[in-house]
Amino acid sequence: MMLLREFLRRLPMYLISYNGEVIHNNGDNYYTKKINDLNYDDIINVDIDPVYQNMNKEDDYIFLKEQPEFYCNFENFGKVTGIYNKKTRAVSFKNNDGKYLCFEGNNLVFTRDEANLWESFCPIDEKFIKKLQYVILNKWISKRTGEIFDGKNITFCSDFIMKIGTFSIDIRSQHVADFEEYKFIGFCDTWKFEEFLLYNPLIYITAYSSKSVLNQLSLCVRALRNFADFDGRIIVMSNEDTTSIRSICSMDGDDNIDVDHMDPKDFVGYVCSKFSILGKDIYSGYQPVMYLDPDIIFNSDLNKMLQEATLTEDICAPLEDFHRVQTHVPVGAGLIQLDSLTPSPYAAGFNGGTIIFPNTDNTKVKEFLDAARRSITNIGEFFGRDFNLWADQEVINYLSIKNFNINTSCISKYAKYVDHNPSINENLTGFVHFWGHDSDKKSELMKIYFDKVEYIRYKLEKS
Structure with missing residues (x-):
């Protein structure tokens, strides 16, 4: 009841x-x-x-x-x-x-x-009815099975039952507080406690000013649409307007690509603008929210990765298992040593070019993004704005060791890093992050790899 x-x-x-x-x-x-x-x-x-x-x-x-x-x-x-x-x-x-x-x-x-x-x-009451209507209007992941359920396929049947796939939720056992924006719980078969998480993914990417960076963005977005089977919303943080971004990405008719107009003045502003998503309606109501650097190409369906990350309810990022946080400056070693922290000598850092947040209303996400912004500001004021050469990545790795414990076990298996020849990645199993070169060289390597993936997928479809 x-x-x-x-x-x-x-x-x-x-x-x-x-x-x-x-x-x-x-x-x-x-x-x-x-x-x-x-x-x-x-x-x-x-x-x-x-x-x-x-x-x-x-x-x-x-x-x-x-x-x-x-x-x-x-x-x-x-x-x-x-x-x-x-x-x-x-x-x-x-x-x-x-x-x-x-x-x-x-x-x-x-x-x-x-x-x-x-x-x-x-x-x-009407409030409870609105909650049920919200469930029906969205997609949900079962915490138990990982299955995706489209709310439009939810049915109501005899014995006051709300049927979600094989789950039978008795609405007589439900409370208004059971239905939240990003999660709801249901008592199935009268007594079994089950959780369902909203699945409404959003991707946002930073891309400012330079022609080579915008070329990277174009390849990144086209790969998301053509190779990664992602048809959800994409937001580009940029000083370009929406019409220009859609044209650059060859997605003129894609109304699901928008711009969060930002105007940073230097490298610190460019790389740290990714943390400026709290309190903005365009990021609210989505789960998960994935950040991407533009120098990334997805080569296969990314929905499985997004679903796995959603189920963790954690902040997730891919591990750089070849870089130790005690000694490698780009993953926070300098800040960690200055703060006299002693992580395990085997602890590896993570890459800040791909981060998946549960949602922007999540308490941990709010605390993490707030701590990142304030730490970057305070470090810049104390040591100078150019103290951290890898401004964002150093700080967030430091914060992970200090307090936040970013989940690196979920999406690391999908990540490949390329600093030389992209032909080493024959398997289309996730995404490739291009690094170790200047911006123009990245664009060149990304284009080579994009064409290669396009050819491989064409051959697979023909076979």
Whole structure:
């Protein structure tokens, strides 16, 4: 039974029948509508006695309390008695003649002598309905199985069940607080605790000013669309406008590519602008949120990687297992030594060119991004703005050792690093990050590799 202390405090309350549909009335005509297709002007509402609003059904069950009857007022029938039915775990309504309310055909009538499933209802408020509608409008990953479920395929069926794939969630057991923006929990098969995570990925990329960097961006975005099967939203942090970026990326008709206009003045600004995503609506409501440097080409479907990262609910980045944080400056050794930290001599750093955040409302993400921005500022003021040659990567590796423990086990297996000949990467198993060269050389190597991937995929499709 829903926790009525939460659900029934708001008036009016609406009635869901046993088949998961909401009861409506238009004149003499009663009818039901699915959760995602309601006529709010016609929904029947019921005022619940405040005494019943304060009941906690879970506590009452645990402590074996008896439930009193309570009074409520129907918009259509006046004052009736409400009874919590322990058999159906829902509410039945009885009139002064002792008859129970039932929905029969197109009629809502007091005709039954007993209250069974058809004579039981779940009173819920508009807030709860909005939560269910949000679930239906989005895609979700099962924390248990890793399966993706499209909300539009969720169905409501008999016994107050919301069916998600093979999961049967009893809405009588749900609370409004179970449904959050990025996660919801469900009690399946009456008692099994399950979690479902929002899957609505966004990718953002930084690309400023130089022609070679914008060339890298073009190859990166085209690979995402053509090789990585990513059709979600892409945001480019740039001092270019949206029309220019879409043209540069050869994606003029792609309305899912937008620009977060930024105007940094130096290297520190370029590489650290990636941390300026909090409090911006364009990044809110997405999960996961992946940052990319433009010198990266995905060569295969990246959705599996995004899904794995989502399930961790961590901040994820690929390991540089050949660079030790105690000794390698680009992964934070200088800051770690200055702060007298003693990580394991075997501890490797991670690469800040690919970072996956759960979402921008996540507490850990907020703390991490805030700490990164403030650390970069404070270090720059104390030692000078050019103290960190790898400004962003040094700081975030230092912060990971210090406090945040970035997850490097999830996506590292997908990462390859190229500093010489891109032909060494024959297997299309993830992404390739081009480094170790100036910007123009990166663009050249990326173009060679892009053409190679295009050829390999063409040969695979033909075979």
